[in-house]
Amino acid sequence: MKRALSTLAERIYRTLLRLYPRRFRDEFEDDLVRAYRDRVAEDRHRGPLGRLRLLIYLAADFLTSLVAVHAHDPTATSFAHGPGSRATLADSVPLDLRHALRSYRRDPVFALPAFLTLAVGMGAATAMFSIADGITFQALPYAEPDRLVVAGPGRERPGLTSPADFREWRERASTITVAAALPQQSTLRGDDGVIEVSGVAISPDFFEVLGVERGIGRAFLGADHAADAPPTALLGHGLWTRRFGADPSVLGRPLELNGRLFTVVGVLPSDFVPPEALTLEGAQVWYPLAHSGTDLTARTYSLRVLGRLSEGVSVQAPHEELQAIQSALQAERSMPDVNVTVAPLHEVTVAAITTPMRILLAAVGLLVLMTLGNVANLVLLRSARRAREASVRSALGASRGRQIRRALTEGLLLSSLSGVAAVLVAVVAVGVVQRVDPGGIPRLAEVGVDARALGFAALLSFAVGLLLGLIPVARRTGTPVLLDRGTADRTGSSRRLSATRTVLVAGQVALAANLLIGAGLLVNSFVRLNNTDLGFEAEDAAWLELSLPTYRRVPLDERTRLYESVLLRLGEIDAVDVAGGGDDLPFAPDRRETWASREGLTLDDGENPPRAGLHRVTPGFFEALGTSLLGGRAFTATDRADSEPVAIVNGTFARAQWPGQSPLGRRLRLGHPTEDTPWMTVVGVVDDVREAAPSAPVQSEVYIPWMQAPTLGMSIVVRGGADPGTLLPALRRAVREVDPALPVDRAGTLADHVAAHNVEPRFYMLLLTSFAGVALVLVAVGVYGTMAYAVQGQRHALGVRLALGATRTRVLVAVLRQGAVIMALGLAVGCGVALLGGRILEAHVFEITPTDPPTLFVMTAFLAMIGLAASWFPARRAASTEVVDALRVE
């Protein structure tokens, strides 16, 4: 493989040598190739980076010497500027540029599509480069990030470390300095009640290890980490500006955090990004572990450990050292040994790349392929058209060097103009991706079209320009200069579309068919997703999430009373019809499932009872959610801890467990039938709610009264006739009136809650649809360009036909047929690939298969129509050719 590649590279180099003047080539070809081989064999040109360096080096050498050698070639005569005068490079560049501009102005049928196609294709590639580069190659924004690692127990990825182990690591390790972080949801009291913020408890040296500059105020000192020190905190820059109006007098002021008073001693720098690899994204308040309420001698795994390698140390030494320390600890405690993993921070960060990124890459890949095919096709067409011009020029004595320079100037001019447009396209594209951020793309917010991306765009347009300039030259090399090439064009077989061009355009049609079918499937399934019966009414309802901070240690019965009065108070608001709460809303990320055994259930050995989702809900919850009761009753205020245990099941569970019978009055218990959990009487049946996700199938669900097993937090749904969004401030106020120290974590409308869970399918749909849109344009441009050129080339022949009595309709049909053949070829291949490769989308379509026949049909027909429309205009022009004009042409 490697050898084949290097042989191929040498072959390409040999081919390029044909661009030198013949005399020079004859004399030095072997020497040049030998020098090339010597260069390839050099040590500094090994490895991927070395190869890249070599490539740039050789390209620069080739281009400069090509011009220089041609300028000195005594065999070349240059009549282009009149006999006897040989223009210097400095003279000829503006001249070539002017010539190039003029040639494009004269040939807009080529220039415009090529420009647009290149701008879009290179723009997409640049945007993708920015994102990929920002995520994977850009250094993390900390001092000497190469020395940062994450450490923890685990075989492949470092996991959480216990405070006890961390303390030992910190004391004993010499090849690495470790620090720990513990993300905690924290409550912050302000003048207007309490808010939830992301807090982080950190060990001593955390910011020193991370390598973050001090912002405003001071950093934590060693003394701040002592258990008996007055509690101190640092604010994130975002929280400081949003919450405290960037007021520097916050420093030294007390702040009630998690029910304790902290003194704010500093604000972190505005450009500080909490490391995502430690799950600290969005962290806003930082305080010492000593004041986090965490038991620092505990052996439970809770801390994220960050490490900075000592100077000149690789990952290996700290790994061995920490492993040795941990093994000794485990032995001391007579516990089984534990594997310790040390991984570079960068690697852990990048490991979070997931499906959206991959789909993005695949779609961009298809698009860039299409672009290249499109432009290559246009250039081939153009060079075929200009073969005559070229032969005339060389017959008149234009030197090869001169012609190459002209072609290169033309190519580079076009590619650099498109390159500038491509950067604009990239800026817009990156912005759009950030706007619809589907999650799963780490460090997305840090991404931008920066200097490196500009460099990439410049290199890309340079390479494309070379290609554009050299394709026509290389094709012409070696063919004898024939003045009658032009007449061949008029009479010979070259007026038919060449096989290469047909394949290029058909290939584009095939690629576009895939993008289009993919987009069609996603749009189709998204529509179904939005129309699906969720089992509840998303409109006209709001929700809020409350949670009692653990530090308040509210006893169970008081908890019940508190939430009951909150629900009561919410229900009193004028606009509110009904309020109900539960331990979770539909689509909660952590679905709780349990075994649910009906009375009389018998199980074979090793068989498990049926599973069902378990939810605790208050009276009024189903009414507020808009879930209809199919039978029996809802929970009431009398279903309490001391009353008879009752349950409500959903339709799916009822049908599965008591087929054909009423479940009302039956009994079930959570767990195995033989377990000693209490029997619960089924008092009601509710409609199926899609609890897991809008696109997930309905499952068995069991609901029990919240009052019989109250939780720390509660998700409340409020149904009111008015616009639910305007209700939110009143709801927050009502909660504060009941208990000012009860934080509202999050709140919103139920409709938004549903939409938020459709973000990912929406992202795929938007992405593929926009790419399919671009692909459509490219196909239209490709087909149009090909047909327009073909028709132009055939004008003479068409004129003859018309003169000989062919009807205009026949000419029209003949041209359309050429377009139809290309489309049919492309569509056949495209559909085939879509049928075979549709499985990629399997996980992302809802209620339809990836080979859904109607979608396939509609999309194919649509594309075929676009293709035919694109060939219609050239065909009509061909049919309206005036015989005289056509015969007079050229």
Place this chain on the structure above:
Amino acid sequence: MPRSVPDRSASSSASDAVLSPVALHTLLALAAGPSHGYAIAQEVEDTTNHRVRMGPGTLYGAIHRLAGQGLIAETETPDDDSAHASRRRYYRLTPAGAAALRREVARLERVVDLAGARLGL
């Protein structure tokens, strides 16, 4: 510093032309004795700290040009025992080449003198 564009139309006589950096260093490399192409390139890149890059095209472009101007000439392959040496072509400095090199160095000396006077070095 404005870069002087050598007047290439007059350079076929090669008498008073300012030598390009590549030509100057190629001649300098050959001043030490006959050498083959790749060795010249390496010598030039080493002595100029890779400031002057001599890829295959630049190298043989320069050899082609200098040979055409009579400043260097192909020479017999020395009795080298390495097997591949026989396939390499060796070049030597011609008397005209040596003279051109001396002229160029003298010119550069004048430049250095002038610069010294103006800049007070």
